[in-house]
Amino acid sequence: MDESFSQPPEPREDRGPRIPPAKLSTIKPDPTISLFFKPTKTSPLVLVDSKFSRDAAMIFCDRIRHDLMDNNSKSFTIVGGNLNGLKEVVAWIKQCVAEQSIVKFKDLEDDAPDLFTTYVNVIISAYYLGIPPRDLSDHILKRMSGIARKRLMSWDEVEWFYTTPLLAVLPNDKEKAVREVAATSVFWAWWNGKLDENETPEEMMTLSVLRQENSKLDQDLHDWCERNEAEVRKKWEEKDKAKKSGGLANGHHDENGHAVGSASGGGDGGGGDEATTVASPETKNWDTFSGEGPLGPPNSVATQDSGIGMGVGGKNIPSVPPTLPAVNEMDSINGAGDWAEEVSEVTRLNNQQW
Numbered sequence: 001m002d003e004s005f006s007q008p009p010e011p012r013e014d015r016g017p018r019i020p021p022a023k024l025s026t027i028k029p030d031p032t033i034s035l036f037f038k039p040t041k042t043s044p045l046v047l048v049d050s051k052f053s054r055d056a057a058m059i060f061c062d063r064i065r066h067d068l069m070d071n072n073s074k075s076f077t078i079v080g081g082n083l084n085g086l087k088e089v090v091a092w093i094k095q096c097v098a099e100q101s102i103v104k105f106k107d108l109e110d111d112a113p114d115l116f117t118t119y120v121n122v123i124i125s126a127y128y129l130g131i132p133p134r135d136l137s138d139h140i141l142k143r144m145s146g147i148a149r150k151r152l153m154s155w156d157e158v159e160w161f162y163t164t165p166l167l168a169v170l171p172n173d174k175e176k177a178v179r180e181v182a183a184t185s186v187f188w189a190w191w192n193g194k195l196d197e198n199e200t201p202e203e204m205m206t207l208s209v210l211r212q213e214n215s216k217l218d219q220d221l222h223d224w225c226e227r228n229e230a231e232v233r234k235k236w237e238e239k240d241k242a243k244k245s246g247g248l249a250n251g252h253h254d255e256n257g258h259a260v261g262s263a264s265g266g267g268d269g270g271g272g273d274e275a276t277t278v279a280s281p282e283t284k285n286w287d288t289f290s291g292e293g294p295l296g297p298p299n300s301v302a303t304q305d306s307g308i309g310m311g312v313g314g315k316n317i318p319s320v321p322p323t324l325p326a327v328n329e330m331d332s333i334n335g336a337g338d339w340a341e342e343v344s345e346v347t348r349l350n351n352q353q354w
Contacts (some may be wrong), residue, residue: 019059019132032051032054036048053097081128088105116161116182148181155207182217
C-alpha cells in the first residue's frame with residue numbers, strides 16, 4: 001500500500017472563522033431587535049435600526065449573539081465608534097441576507113473625500129460587532145493599502161490615524177496594520193515625487209511637524225524605508241547574479257565547436273540578459289536597475305549618484321559618492337527629516353563591499 005495514502009492531509013492554514021454560507025438561508029425577517037448607538041456611555045441614544053433581524057444579528061455579530069443569549073434582550077446598544085461606519089456595516093449585513101451570500105463590501109471611489117477614515121470606521125464597527133475579519137474587514141484593509149500606494153491622504157487623516165482612540169477596539173496586530181496605511185501613503189507619495197522639499201515645501205514642513213508629534217508615524221516611516229531599501233538591494237543582487245551567470249558562457253564552445261556568448265541564447269548563458277530585466281508595475285519602474293539606479297525617489301538628491309558600481313565577479317563595489325546636501329534641508333526639527341536618508345544610505349558608503 002502506498003504510504004502516501006495512509007498519511008493524513010496537511011491541515012489548511014487557519015485564517016480565522018467565517019460565516020457559514022448555508023446559514024444565510026435560515027435567516028428569517030422576524031423576530032426583530034432594535035439597534036442603538038451612542039458615542040460615549042453618557043451620550044443620548046441614537047436609533048440605528050428598529051427592525052433588525054434577530055437571526056441576522058445572531059449569525060453575523062458574535063458580540064450581539066452573546067448578549068442576546070445571555071440576557072434574552074430585544075435590543076442592543078453599540079457604545080463608541082462611528083455612527084456612519086456602523087450604518088455601513090448594517091447595510092452590508094442586509095445586502096448579504098438579501099443576496100444569500102457573503103458579498104464584498106462596496107468599493108468607494110479612489111478620490112472620495114475622507115476615503116480612508118470612512119473605510120477605517122467600517123473596520124472598527126465590524127470588529128466591535130464581532131463580524132469575522134475574513135468576511136468583511138480583511139478585504140477593506142487590503143483595498144486601503146492598495147489605494148494608499150497611489151494616493152496621498154490628507155494630513156488631517158494622517159494625524160487621525162495616529163491619534164484616534166477608536167482603533168483601540170482592534171487587536172494589536174490589526175491596529176498596527178490599519179495605522180500603517182497612513183505611513184504607506186506618505187512613503188509612496190515621497191518616493192514617487194509627490195512630496196518634495198523644493199516642489200512642496202509646505203507639505204514637507206507639515207509632515208515634519210506630524211512626525212515630531214507622533215513618534216509612531218516617524219518609526220513607521222523609518223520601517224518603510226528599511227523594507228524598501230532591503231528590497232532594492234535584493235533585486236540589485238539578483239541582477240548582479242544574472243550578469244555573472246550570463247558571463248560564464250564567454251569563451252566556451254558548444255558541442256559543434258562554435259563559440260557561445262552570453263547573448264546567444266545557448267549554453268549556460270541562455271536567457272541571461274532577459275533575467276537581468278526586473279521591473280514591478282507596483283513600484284512604477286523605480287526598480288528597473290542600472291549602474292546608476294537610485295535608492296531614493298526620482299526627485300531626490302540621492303538620484304545624482306547611486307554610489308554603486310556593478311563590479312566584476314558578482315559584487316557591488318561602491319564608487320566614491322559625490323558630496324550631497326541633506327535629503328531634507330528644511331527639516332530641522334530634532335533630526336526628524338533623516339528618514340529619507342535610510343533609503344539612500346548607499347550614497348554615503350565608501351570603500352566597503354556589499
